[in-house]
Amino acid sequence: MFILEYTTIRVLKRDKERLRRLAKLLGLKSISDALRYAISVAERELERCKGDVRVVLSSLRYAKDVGETDAGRVDEYLYSGEA
Secondary structure, eight states: OOOOOOOOOOOOHHHHHHHHHHHHHHTOSOHHHHHHHHHHHHHHHHHHOOSOHHHHHHHGGGOOOOOSOOGGGHHHHHHTSOO
């Protein structure tokens, strides 16, 4: 026999409202169901991500504004160093 155990968590009221809205949009019965759904989605997304996001974020320090660009010239922007 499987016994369900429960606990109480504290969330900001605005997050509770977001969970309530998510439950309604998904046709779920409760905010607990919405929370379980959100956790499942987050876990799947984390499993898909490979690598270290800190490395990506640290590379942004080398980013610069190149102004308006033409997407058809993306290779030139990336590999020639000229825009």
